[in-house]
Amino acid sequence: MNPALQAGFGREMLAHWPLETGVIYLNHGTVGATPRRVLAAQQALREEMEQQPARFLLRELCGLSGPSDRAVPRLREAASAVARFMGAQGPDLVFVDNATAGVNAVLGSLELNPGDQILITNLAYGAVRNAAAFSAERRGARLVTLELPFPGAEPALYINRLSQALTPRTRLVILDHITSETALVLPLAEMAACCRAAGVPVLADGAHAPGAIPLDIPRLGVDYYTGNLHKWALAPKGCGFLWVAPERQQGLHPPVISWGLGQGFVQEFDWVGTKDPTPFLAAPAALALMQEWGLEAMQAYNHHLARQALAWLSARWGFEPPAPEAMLGSMVTLPLPAALGSTRQEALRLQYALLYEHRIEAPILCLGGRLWVRISAQVYNSLEDVEALALALEAYK
Incomplete structure (x- = not known):
């Protein structure tokens, strides 16, 4: 058996x-489904937050607005747990509402000139394609679509086609780890190595990967990796993350600019205005439940x-x-x-x-x-x- x-x-x-x-x-892959125990952990955090909202949000959450009796801000504590789950370090990971928000953060911070190219595949998620098209069009750049076969072929074919599609004007390649509609696990590490050899950064859309497959982000060799925790990692809805290689963090900004501007990668993303942070803070409870099972x-x-x-x-x-x-x-x-x-x-x-x-x-x-x-x-x-x-x-x- x-x-x-x-x-x-x-x-x-x-x-x-x-x-x-x-x-x-x-249909678990579409928006996930959160277990009762994780929802209870999130509700307990909400109730704690409402007992002293200013202290919880302004001083304990990210340490941006004054002293706290917490040794580590709440968001950083949660980020470290999430990062460990994926073989990464806490300072290289920030929370976003979903993978699409992570993609928009990278695209919005990308330096593009007229004639530059963003490369995406025909298997990409529609919202990500829209974001890439918008980013390219507003700067006079081009969105280039690499046709990959479905039904699928052997992984080597995907790597070879990507290699042939790269040009001196390619400024970013967006690759799925697991495609949304077609559900293919792409050979991401090998495809990223192909891009790295050509000097082209890679943004990985890992919306369906965390929790679904073994994941060690730094070993993939990508520059940016964004994913959802509310799908296969069982976190509450609206819980995503963006991992960024240390050498790519400078100059990367969240889609919403707030009080953290100019204070570094982590501070800019950790505070983007008043919102409910409990999906992020409850993510470690979801990961612990998966480890228990x-x-x-x-x-x-x-x-x-x-x-x-x-x-x-x-x-x-x-x-x-x-x-x-x-x-x-x-x-x-x-x-x-x-x-x-x-x-x-x-x-x-x-x-x-x-x-x-x-x-x-x-x-x-x-x-x-x-x-x-x-x-x-x-x-x-x-x-x-x-x-x-x-x-x-x-x-x-």
Whole structure:
């Protein structure tokens, strides 16, 4: 028996989440789902904050507005715990609301001249593409799109295509660690090494990576890494981070300029105005819970379940696996039978039919003139959920 299956994971784990009873939730990758214990930790922080808001926010949170009896500011304490989880150092990591905010911070601080290029791939998240296009257009630069194949090919092909796409005018490459719609785990370290050899900095969009796969950010060789903790790392909503290599921190600013301006990378990001910081402060509780459940066991279970879904559905519906084993994580995006449709309108209609008629939450996508389903495997899911999804979809053929 696979060791991951001995950890007690499956539908019984639903007791740890406040997910709606009776709904099959195969969409953890979209906005995550926060366990009850982490929500309780966040609520305790909110209540503590409201007992003495000025002390909590102005003196204890980041140490920007006066003395505190805390040896380490609250945000720095949380940042150090999060950084350790990903093999990094606390001073190199700051919190942002989400990965998109991290991308905007890097793009907004990037020096661009007319004719310069930002390179992005066709597999990039739509919001990130919009941010890159906006940043390039306002400065007379160009957004260049590198076409990468999906269904996937061997990792070497992605590296070779990236190498050929770099030019002397490339000022930044934005690479996904795990692509959003297509759920491919890209060979990020090798692609970053290719860019580094050409002298081009890399911004990694790791929205789906923390918690889902083993992660040691400094070893990836990227210049910037932004990710979400409210997806696979189980933190409350609105909890992301931006890691920046020490040599890239000077001159990097948050999208919101506030009282920390000119006081360094950490101070600028730690205070961007009054907001609820409890998602960030509760993130260590989420990471501790994953360690308690067994982080490696969770990742192994989710990966195994994604592989099971791929094998079972490819045999049932007669398609070739869309990605090699090396590019599969805790999610998998699979083609649907052609009879189910081929347009975005049909994808949306089918997704809503799944939810409202069968109580199954799973994204239906239209890619390349064909419908696909993306399945997220979390420890509260089982192969029974995938089987129920298949039966529901087949009712519309």
